[in-house]
Amino acid sequence: MRRFEDEINLIKSASSISIYGAGDIGTQVAYCLLNAPYKKSIETFLVTSLEGQNKKLLFGIPIKSIDDVNIHKDSLIIVAVLEKYKDEIALKLQELGYNNYLFLTFESDLWAAVRREHFVEYANNNTFSKIKYLKDIDGGEILKAYAAKDFNVYIAKSHKDKKISAVINNRLWEKDIQVGAELTTERIADIVDSIGVNISRKNANYCELTALYWLWKNCKDDYVGLSHYRRRFDLSDEDISFIKGNEVDIVLTIPILNYPNVRAMYDKNHYIKDWNCMEQAIAELYPNYLSSFYEIENGNYYFAYNMLIMSRECLDRYCEWLFSILDLCENSHIERDNYQNRYLGFLAERLLSVFVLHNVDNYNIVYTDKFFYE
Known part of the structure; x- marks a missing residue:
């Protein structure tokens, strides 16, 4: 069973849907x-207050204050806001007697699902x-065993990170790396x-990429990955065996959805x-990549977070380019x-998709789920 299959089926079967949130996330x-594959009709966009709201319609659908509408209590309300x-929105909905709602917040794993x-239809x-x-x-071949020492995903962590509520134990193939340590x-x-x-001193501009640079220059694993302390790849041992x-x-x-385009x-x-x-840098250094760049910038999706796992040969080529x-x-x-x-x-997040799109016939590329921890 896929993750969140029940929730997705709930959305697909809902006879009436309203979206709480008329900003970027609600729009996406x-x-x-x-x-x-949804092709749903949306009844209304709901907001806490119309104050400061400079538009009355979104996709031709009215934007209304939650206090000024009378939605059937069985209607599905999808909350599309920042975490x-x-x-406060859950409390507001409960106070008004609305209990049939789902959160599709920006980072939520459900929104990704x-x-x-x-994305399958779009692609x-x-x-x-x-x-x-x-x-x-x-x-495909599932190996009975894999050498974990040759497959490692490094979790970028900073001393400035806000503490998360969840207790996370690294899996055998996950290793912490401190970024901006200099x-x-x-x-x-x-x-x-x-x-x-290293380029540790440049962490303020490069973010988790100072870890990627270090891995490129100093790590010899057959497979090298980069993730974040809040965002982790959802991979089983069987998945890793399949990859190898x-x-x-x-x-x-x-990937992340952008509307009207990236x-x-x-x-x-x-x-x-x-x-x-x-x-301009792509045009100067790698003009053959421009068509892929334009496809990304005019499209609706890009692979975000600078999260990746790559074979050693691919990582070397990507990092040299990036x-x-x-x-x-x-x-x-x-x-x-x-x-x-x-x-x-931020630029690197979009560049990853340019590289992937340009090399889609040269490499075996897949995508998978992630976990986000608040």
């Missing part, structure tokens, strides 16, 4: 549900169709990105000057806050 969720608003169904019409969901692949004397992991050949037994080159997570959402949330610099592009994007004169200061990490 609505776009997903309006299209195949930080979950508790829901959009995976849409049928473009190059992404050659990238398969790991759990949809039939057959910038602090505090130690939170046995492996640090500040020894050997069938010479899978790249493992990614379920470039427009980057422009909305970051500095488009950085995007243009990235395009860091040469980012090197040309480094000299930015834009004044930034701490969040926007991570611009090279």
